[in-house]
Amino acid sequence: MDSVDMDVVRTATRWLSEGRRALLVTVVRTWGSSPRAPGSMLVIREDGLAVGSVSGGCIEDDLIAKVRHRGIEQRLPDTLRYGISADEAHRFGLPCGGTVELVLEPLSTMSAMPQLLNALESGRLVTRTLELSTGEVSLSPASLIDGLRFDGATLQTELGPRYRLLVIGGGQLSQYLARMAIGLDYQVTVCDPREEYADVWDVQDAALVRDMPDDVVAAMRLDARSAVVALTHDPKLDDLALMEALRTPAFYIGALGSRRNNDARRLRLREFDLDDEQIARMKGPAGLHIGSRTPPEIAISILAELTAAKNGVAVPVHMEVRFAKAGQRERLSRGCVVA
Structure with missing residues (x-):
């Protein structure tokens, strides 16, 4: 509710x-x-x-x-x-x-x-x-x-309680994502143990916690009304959150980064005894392909995919960032014009 x-x-x-x-x-x-x-x-x-x-x-x-x-x-x-x-x-x-x-x-x-x-x-x-x-x-x-x-x-x-969003990382993109998610009525928690980000966090309605991400995921007891987005680009933080979140019923789990970085992340996650089905739940790169470049646009892209998952709407594969950009590169290599 x-x-x-x-x-x-x-x-x-x-x-x-x-x-x-x-x-x-x-x-x-x-x-x-x-x-x-x-x-x-x-x-x-x-x-x-x-x-x-x-x-x-x-x-x-x-x-x-x-x-x-x-x-x-x-x-x-x-x-x-x-x-x-x-x-x-x-x-x-x-x-x-x-x-x-x-x-x-x-x-x-x-x-x-x-x-x-x-x-x-x-x-x-x-x-x-x-x-x-x-x-x-x-x-x-x-x-x-x-x-x-x-x-x-x-x-x-x-x-039941409000939908919850856990954001890993307190950078600029996280601030845009948190503000927009609050506007969509999510209860937002931001996890970042790094002092340089915690000191400048200024989204008042989003709780900032300084514990390690895996501990935060465990403490929150994520359920089917929970979502997790990892945004730090730091494997030591993002992977810790993802390895725990992928074992929960959270309805959306996403991670920022390039296709290459996320493919490497999937290989690392196997070392934490996660199976193929669990790893496949991770959206990486997170978001829908809308040509986003700036932090606010990337936040919209991620929240669009998250909203579709929340509402049970199947997103065409060609709209997911991972597959859309791969298809775009393939068309360019063939000399096709991309609209």
């Missing part, structure tokens, strides 16, 4: 502890284009104060207006659709043909919000199951594949 949805859970828990009534709104289905994905959440207090987002703003405004006018009348969860007609789609800022289905859940002691918040702040993935007929909620270890399941009677939502 992103930080916005985490704020929803935290705020809803606080309002309930203060004795306030609140309505939790969750996107459960979308048809056509929609501003927010299924699982997005909004919480509205009885006086209309709201945190979170389920659309570009117009649906929120309508829901808040209804709560202010009528209060939170319902006692059990219910569903509501927006954008069924062309007029509604235009009114609520939805693209033509877009439809959003929401579950509106009046929160109570049965909603298990304090228990959910405690689990999320402890870094655990949780499946929250809501029975619409009774309003009862149960929590269990996450087991869903797609993150959300709704059959009209039961809503199951997978909730």
Whole structure:
């Protein structure tokens, strides 16, 4: 879940502890284009104060207006659709043909919000199951594949901590990469034991640690919501991080450097008892081939590949830096013009 949805859970828990009534709104289905994905959440207090987002703003405004006018009348969860007609789609800022289905859940002691918040702040993935007929909620270890399941009677939502990015190296490229990743809502940790880089690090929202990279990887307990990018060009640092990261379920592991350097790195990694399947997970050179040259452009290239991996999008081989540049050199050797 992103930080916005985490704020929803935290705020809803606080309002309930203060004795306030609140309505939790969750996107459960979308048809056509929609501003927010299924699982997005909004919480509205009885006086209309709201945190979170389920659309570009117009649906929120309508829901808040209804709560202010009528209060939170319902006692059990219910569903509501927006954008069924062309007029509604235009009114609520939805693209033509877009439809959003929401579950509106009046929160109570049965909603298990304090228990959910405690689990999320402890870094655990949780499946929250809501029975619409009774309003009862149960929590269990996450087991869903797609993150959300709704059959009209039961809503199951997978909730968990923010995606994490570990960057090895504190140089200029790392600063651009960290800032952009923070903008994409990653929790960013930068590891660099070298004093000359640590002293000039100035990305305030990215934690800088000075321990050795293999120790940091082990301490972070990387999971399927974690990514690692090695940027130092120093095998003593990059290889230490990679040899540990490739044994974890991290969804993306990449390393900067030329094709030749990364081929040499793959040979070195074999000495750490990594098998072919583990080594093949490393993206090296990291990034998509977009003609990037400057540090900001290289950061965009890496984050583009990382984002595709996060979203389960298969990138054509000819777009990967390693294979794209090899193909480009082959075409040049044949006297072909490269567009």
